Amino acid sequence: MIAPTIDHADRATAPGxxxxxxxxxxxxxxxxxxxxxxxxxxxxxxxxHIGARERxxxxxxxxxxxSSLLRVLTGHAPDHRGxxxxxxxxxASYGRDALARRLAVVPGEVSLPFAAxxxxxxxxxxxxxxDPLRGLRAADRRAIGEAIEQAGISDLxxxxxxxxSLGERQLVVLxxxxxxxxxxxxxDEPTVHLDLRxxxxxxxxxxxxxxxxxxxxxxxxxxxxxxxxxxxxxILLDRGRVVADGHPDDVLTTERIRAVYGVDPAIxxx
Amino acid sequence: MSVGxxxxxxxxxxxxxxxxxxxxxxxxxxxxxxxxxxxxxAGVALGSVSVPxxxxxxxxxxxxxxxxxxxxxxxxxxxxxxLRLPRVLTAAVVGAGLAVAGTAFQGLxxxxxxxxxxxxxxxxxxxxxxxxxxxxVSVAWLGFGLVHALAFSGALIAVAIVWRLARTTSxxxxxxxxxxxxxxxxxxxxxxxxxxxxxxxQLRQIVFYLLGxxxxxxxxxxxxxxxxxxxxxxxxxxxxxxxxxxxxxxxTAANLGIDVRRERAIIxxxxxxxxxxxxxxxxxxxxxxxxxxxxxxxxxxxxxxxVLPLSALVGAAFLTLADLVARxxxxxxxxxxxAIIGAPFFLVILRxxxxxxxx
Numbered sequence: 001m002i003a004p005t006i007d008h009a010d011r012a013t014a015p016g017x018x019x020x021x022x023x024x025x026x027x028x029x030x031x032x033x034x035x036x037x038x039x040x041x042x043x044x045x046x047x048x049h050i051g052a053r054e055r056x057x058x059x060x061x062x063x064x065x066x067s068s069l070l071r072v073l074t075g076h077a078p079d080h081r082g083x084x085x086x087x088x089x090x091x092a093s094y095g096r097d098a099l100a101r102r103l104a105v106v107p108g109e110v111s112l113p114f115a116a117x118x119x120x121x122x123x124x125x126x127x128x129x130x131d132p133l134r135g136l137r138a139a140d141r142r143a144i145g146e147a148i149e150q151a152g153i154s155d156l157x158x159x160x161x162x163x164x165s166l167g168e169r170q171l172v173v174l175x176x177x178x179x180x181x182x183x184x185x186x187x188d189e190p191t192v193h194l195d196l197r198x199x200x201x202x203x204x205x206x207x208x209x210x211x212x213x214x215x216x217x218x219x220x221x222x223x224x225x226x227x228x229x230x231x232x233x234x235i236l237l238d239r240g241r242v243v244a245d246g247h248p249d250d251v252l253t254t255e256r257i258r259a260v261y262g263v264d265p266a267i268x269x270x
Numbered sequence: 271m272s273v274g275x276x277x278x279x280x281x282x283x284x285x286x287x288x289x290x291x292x293x294x295x296x297x298x299x300x301x302x303x304x305x306x307x308x309x310x311x312a313g314v315a316l317g318s319v320s321v322p323x324x325x326x327x328x329x330x331x332x333x334x335x336x337x338x339x340x341x342x343x344x345x346x347x348x349x350x351x352x353l354r355l356p357r358v359l360t361a362a363v364v365g366a367g368l369a370v371a372g373t374a375f376q377g378l379x380x381x382x383x384x385x386x387x388x389x390x391x392x393x394x395x396x397x398x399x400x401x402x403x404x405x406x407v408s409v410a411w412l413g414f415g416l417v418h419a420l421a422f423s424g425a426l427i428a429v430a431i432v433w434r435l436a437r438t439t440s441x442x443x444x445x446x447x448x449x450x451x452x453x454x455x456x457x458x459x460x461x462x463x464x465x466x467x468x469x470x471x472q473l474r475q476i477v478f479y480l481l482g483x484x485x486x487x488x489x490x491x492x493x494x495x496x497x498x499x500x501x502x503x504x505x506x507x508x509x510x511x512x513x514x515x516x517x518x519x520x521x522t523a524a525n526l527g528i529d530v531r532r533e534r535a536i537i538x539x540x541x542x543x544x545x546x547x548x549x550x551x552x553x554x555x556x557x558x559x560x561x562x563x564x565x566x567x568x569x570x571x572x573x574x575x576x577v578l579p580l581s582a583l584v585g586a587a588f589l590t591l592a593d594l595v596a597r598x599x600x601x602x603x604x605x606x607x608x609a610i611i612g613a614p615f616f617l618v619i620l621r622x623x624x625x626x627x628x629x
Contacts, residue, residue, distance in 0.1 A: 115571075
């Protein structure tokens with residue numbers, strides 16, 4: 001894999017882990033989280049604190065439990081063991097509407113049964129905020145316009161979202177999540193179909209949202225280089241357990257990559 | 271997102287485009303309303319005995335409380351108010367109901383091929399009607415026969431069975447609903463075949479119901495079906511937001527704040543109620559519930575807040591016109607007319623749509 005040619009200076013200015021851990025109940029608190037599906041252990045003994053304004057990448061090989069962890073954090077796996085709280089409240093105690101005003105989730109893959117224009121898909125991000133009957137109001141339309149601009153898809157407005165490339169569609173659902181105006185943005189492999197330039201642009205967008213607007217970012221990533229470059233904190237999962245958590249330099253060591261991925265890290269250029 | 275390019279596209283551009291996209295619904299609504307009005311007047315005026323358009327409008331106006339002097343014979347009044355008007359209005363109500371239910375089923379099942387009958391309502395109603403025909407009991411009350419009652423119950427029971435059975439499978443919920451609907455529908459169709467086989471001389475009555483039509487329409491029937499269709503449609507409109515969120519799938523809908531299990535149950539129940547009320551008075555009329563939502567979506571986009579009410583209008587106008595056409599050569603089953611008009615129309619739209627939008 002080729003490392004993007006950007007200087008690494010901005011890493012020093014990136015906010016690290018919450019400077020006063022434990023001082024607030026904001027964000028996620030996971031204690032002994034476990035998840036079993038069909039007799040198979042998906043997650044076990046996961047204990048983490050993820051502050052509300054942190055920027056965290058979740059890494060790990062296929063089947064490590066990354067997406068399952070996101071499902072737990074977004075309230076889709078209520079049958080988990082252990083405790084999972086968001087802002088001090090058990091995740092299971094949130095209604096879907098309350099959760100949708102707090103978090104936005106950028107899905108990995110979506111399909112549309114009917115033709116829909118790009119802006120109509122982005123407008124779905126306003127569902128948690130809009131009046132059920134009156135539909136989109138001025139504030140909603142402003143948020144939609146801003147999200148379209150932020151995601152850099154202004155030139156796609158008016159087009160049928162089903163006729164876009166996978167990468168373009170990924171940007172459209174990202175814009176939808178931005179229109180939701182969440183305090184935390186949760187992304188499942190947001191760059192998987194994107195070319196190098198768009199990968200870097202999406203990452204830069206996430207960094208900007210996090211540093212300038214204080215939006216918490218929690219992303220499952222496959223690309224270790226992107227993760228190490230743009231995220232001050234990485235969580236490495238392997239077979240359902242957290243095997244490392246911290247600064248990229250401490251998490252992505254040669255021995256650990258070899259142990260977790262079974263690949264010589266020289267290949268990925270670190 | 272890219273620092274350089276983002277400043278070139280001000281937000282106002284998007285808002286302007288979004289505003290412009292909202293204008294076509296009004297044009298469609300006015301067109302559909304005009305077509306419906308015309309269809310109602312023409313539907314009342316034309317038939318085996320034609321009533322002059324002027325008289326038709328005058329009788330209707332007087333009935334609505336306008337001060338119009340009576341200048342027409344007594345028989346005109348009877349034809350217009352007691353025979354034709356209930357029939358025309360029943361067609362409008364059934365057309366609106368089927369189109370709304372079709373919109374709801376397509377959105378709920380995320381399937382463009384879904385129609386109001388997809389979860390067994392048609393086979394259930396048909397079997398109910400067939401049973402009512404062959405059992406040697408004659409119940410009639412205010413113009414309602416056993417046929418209407420059993421068709422209505424049959425439709426609801428069939429959907430309820432599908433719903434219950436689908437919940438116990440291990441398949442993904444939407445696939446389970448569709449496949450269970452297909453299986454239960456086939457089973458009920460077999461029951462219908464048996465009923466038709468043993469019906470003997472009454473076979474004609476069963477076939478008559480299966481083909482659908484409004485020749486038996488009456489005020490009491492309309493008074494029973496219309497409130498169910500109208501109320502069900504209004505309650506569905508209140509769930510438009512949920513249908514919108516379901517556009518991107520059930521998990522994304524949940525992430526957008528929708529309680530998917532609850533909303534799915536409510537929408538399914540309401541759409542089935544509307545369908546049952548429609549098929550109970552009209553028999554099985556195809557195509558309206560399938561094509562009208564697509565036509566409307568092509569013009570105004572997928573927002574259910576627009577698609578539901580506009581489908582109701584377009585569906586009402588379409589079925590009223592179809593019934594009018596069905597009466598011209600004598601008394602053709604209206605389901606035949608909806609298919610003859612609807613299928614080619616749909617194909618033309620599909621071809622034209624290829625340029626810009628897919629259905």
